[in-house]
Every structure is written in structure tokens, then in C-alpha cells.
Amino acid sequence: MKFVLASALLLLMVSCETVVKNTKLSGPVFGTSYSVLYDSEVNYQPQFDSLFAVLNKSMSTYIPTSDISKINRNEDSLVDGHFENVFNTSKTIYKATQGAFDPTIGALVNAWDFGPGGKIMNLDSLKIDSLMLSVGFDKVTLKNHIINKPKEAFIDFNAIAKGYGVDVIGRFLESKKIKNYLVEIGGEIRIRGINAEKQAPWKVGVEQPHFDGTQSILKGITVKDEAMATSGTYRKFKVDENGNKYAHIINTQTGYPSKTNLLSISVIASDCMTADAYATAFKAMGLDKIKTFLESHPELKVFLIFENDQHEFETLSLNGFPEA
Numbered sequence: 507m508k509f510v511l512a513s514a515l516l517l518l519m520v521s522c523e524t525v526v527k528n529t530k531l532s533g534p535v536f537g538t539s540y541s542v543l544y545d546s547e548v549n550y551q552p553q554f555d556s557l558f559a560v561l562n563k564s565m566s567t568y569i570p571t572s573d574i575s576k577i578n579r580n581e582d583s584l585v586d587g588h589f590e591n592v593f594n595t596s597k598t599i600y601k602a603t604q605g606a607f608d609p610t611i612g613a614l615v616n617a618w619d620f621g622p623g624g625k626i627m628n629l630d631s632l633k634i635d636s637l638m639l640s641v642g643f644d645k646v647t648l649k650n651h652i653i654n655k656p657k658e659a660f661i662d663f664n665a666i667a668k669g670y671g672v673d674v675i676g677r678f679l680e681s682k683k684i685k686n687y688l689v690e691i692g693g694e695i696r697i698r699g700i701n702a703e704k705q706a707p708w709k710v711g712v713e714q715p716h717f718d719g720t721q722s723i724l725k726g727i728t729v730k731d732e733a734m735a736t737s738g739t740y741r742k743f744k745v746d747e748n749g750n751k752y753a754h755i756i757n758t759q760t761g762y763p764s765k766t767n768l769l770s771i772s773v774i775a776s777d778c779m780t781a782d783a784y785a786t787a788f789k790a791m792g793l794d795k796i797k798t799f800l801e802s803h804p805e806l807k808v809f810l811i812f813e814n815d816q817h818e819f820e821t822l823s824l825n826g827f828p829e830a
Contacts, residue, residue: 526702536561536668537568538692544679545686545702557674564589565667567612567621577653578612578660584651592663592670592779593648599666599783600643603799607787608758610646610655612662613637615756618763621662634761641758669735669782672696676733676778689778696733696778710734715769715811715819724811724821725830733778737785738770738811755789764790767813771796774807774827781806793822800824 531551532541535558542554564586566572576583585593599607612621614637619625626633640658647654655661663670668691675689676696686699688708697708707730711723715738737755755764771788775781784806788796793812800808807827814820823829 526705528701528703536566536671536691538668540675540689540691542675542679542690543688543701544684545699546682546684548682550678550682553678554675557678558671560586561588561667561671561674565592565663567662567664574661574663577655580657583653585648585653586651588670588674590648590651592666593653595670595779596643596663596666596783599780599787602803603784603787603791605642605758606790606795607665607783608641608643609661609663609665610641610643610659611756611758611761612660613640613658614761615662616660618756620756621664638761641761665737665786666779666783668692669694669733669778669780672733672778672782694733694735694778694782695729697729698731700730712736712772712809713738713770727828727830729774729828732774732776733781734772734774735778735781735785736770736772737789755786757790766790766792768793768810769813769819770811772809772827775805797824 526545527547528543528545529547529549530541530543531549531554532539562569563572565574565588567574567578569575573583573585573589596607596609614634615621617626617629617633617637640656640660645656646659646661672689672691672694673696676687676698679687679689680698686702687697688701689696695710697710700706701708707728709726709728711726713736714722714724756762757764766789768789771785773781773785773788775784788808791799793810796808796810800806804825806825808824809827810822810824812820812822
């Protein structure tokens with residue numbers, strides 16, 4: 507009897523010791539919200555807040571005193587390591603996509619009233635052509651922590667910086683020897699390890715497009731040691747007096763909002779910065795060019811939701827994007 511009781515107590519003690527609780531931290535950031543789950547009892551909220559503040563000071567076009575805002579006003583400003591990381595990755599993806607991803611399209615983003623400021627009233631082809639003269643990330647250089655650019659060029663990292671912020675938080679957790687975590691900012695996600703509390707792989711949802719602002723999940727997928735970002739037009743768009751919808755993704759070749767049947771693009775990559783940038787680039791490239799591009803980029807897994815000729819939703823998984 508004593509042996510049985512002792513065994514039961516031992517089993518109870520072992521069970522208690524192996525119970526893992528995730529810490530969940532969340533809040534507002536970058537004009538959206540963040541959520542972080544990780545298998546540690548340590549509260550890293552102050553560190554997260556400090557990292558977010560550093561990133562905002564470096565690259566937020568919505569903060570007049572940020573480094574990028576000063577650069578866009580052609581004021582002298584040394585850039586930090588975060589800025590340089592995003593700049594260099596942007597250069598790589600700009601070249602790989604032949605300019606489909608271009609952070610200097612910011613002036614047109616503003617002109618079409620999708621950015622932090624600079625909306626142009628009565629925007630016409632002449633004004634667009636004039637703004638396009640300053641577009642081209644190949645015209646911008648970085649040397650000795652100093653950015654050189656055309657005077658009228660407006661740099662906007664909003665299509666990549668959110669993903670980079672996800673990576674920064676993830677790498678901070680890794681620096682604290684945390685192997686199991688999920689970091690999410692505004693729908694962009696980085697995952698490592700498993701959900702230790704459930705002792706199961708992390709599962710995330712791919713949204714069904716809804717133009718009325720409602721939310722629902724099209725399918726859930728399992729992701730491990732990767733990152734995912736999504737770009738779509740079903741939330742952020744404008745409608746003119748004639749009922750025409752304008753997507754917030756500006757075509758870097760024309761200066762006009764993208765006209766495409768693609769509604770949502772989800773990209774899985776090794777890091778969220780890369781996934782974020784390619785999700786934006788693919789929105790401007792279109793279905794056929796995406797297919798061709800991915801033939802030589804097997805490291806990118808892509809899920810597309812688009813509207814066919816009958817105005818019905820269709821989906822397409824490329825390069826082994828996970829099934830439900």
C-alpha cells in the first residue's frame with residue numbers, strides 16, 4: 507500500500523514538473539497589434555517595447571523624427587543596423603523581382619492616399635509621370651551608414667519592416683535560449699519549435715477574403731521553423747465615385763494601383779522579412795509571373811486566392827505550401 511501511494515505521489519510530482527505554460531504577451535504596435543507566445547515564465551514585455559521603439563525610430567514613416575522621415579526630407583541622418591538589414595534585403599528582393607518590390611514607390615503610395623501623408627488631389631497622368639521620375643531603388647545607395655538618394659525620392663519600408671519586426675522579436679527570444687515560440691504582428695508570423703503547452707505543432711490560419719471587413723478562416727495549416735506573411739486587397743482598398751476599386755499595392759512600373767484578380771497571397775519563407783517583401787512583390791507581379799518566378803525559387807512556398815472569370819474564388823498552392 508505504501509509502495510502504491512509513494513508511486514502515485516511520484517507520478518503526480520513528475521506530471522507537475524512536466525506541465526509547460528506558455529507566456530502570452532500582446533499589445534498595439536506599428537499601427538496594428540502583436541501577439542507573442544513562448545514557453546518561458548519570464549515576462550519580456552519591457553524588452554519587446556524597447557525593441558519596437560528602436561524600430562519605430564529607425565523606419566517609421568509615420569513618425570516625423572524617425573531616421574527614415576529625416577532622410578525623406580533630405581536631412582542628414584545616420585542609419586542604424588536595423589535600417590541597414592532591411593535596406594540590404596530590400597535591394598536583394600528588388601533585383602530578384604526586377605523591381606516589382608521597390609521601397610521608393612512610397613511617393614506614389616502617398617499620392618494615392620495609401621500612405622502616411624502627401625495625398626495629391628486631382629491626381630492625373632502628368633503628376634504620376636512626374637513622381638515616377640524619382641522611383642527606382644537602384645538610384646538609392648548606402649555607404650558608411652549614410653543614405654544617398656534622389657531629392658524627390660520617398661523611401662517606404664512598410665511592406666517589409668513589419669516582417670522584420672517579427673524576426674527581431676523572434677531572434678531576441680532565441681538569444682534567451684527559448685526554442686518554442688510564435689510571434690505575430692498584424693498577421694505576419696514567425697514560428698520556431700512547437701506549442702510546448704499543447705505538446706503539438708503550431709497551427710495558424712489562412713483567412714478567407716471578405717470585402718465587408720468580417721473575418722473567417724479558410725484553412726488551418728501546420729508551420730514549423732518558418733515564417734509566413736500575407737498580402738491582399740480585400741481589406742485595404744479605395745472605391746472612387748464610379749465604383750472602381752483601387753488596391754493599396756502600387757505597380758512599380760506604372761505608378762498606378764495594381765489591377766489584378768489576385769485577392770490574397772501567403773508566402774512561407776525562412777524569415778518573416780523575406781516572406782513579407784515577396785508577398786507584396788507577388789501582388790504586383792500577377793499570377794503567371796508568380797508561377798514562372800517560383801520555378802527558380804523553391805525556397806518560397808506560396809498560397810494564392812484569386813477570382814476567376816466567373817467571379818468565383820479559386821485557390822492555388824505552389825512549391826509545397828502546406829495543406830490543411
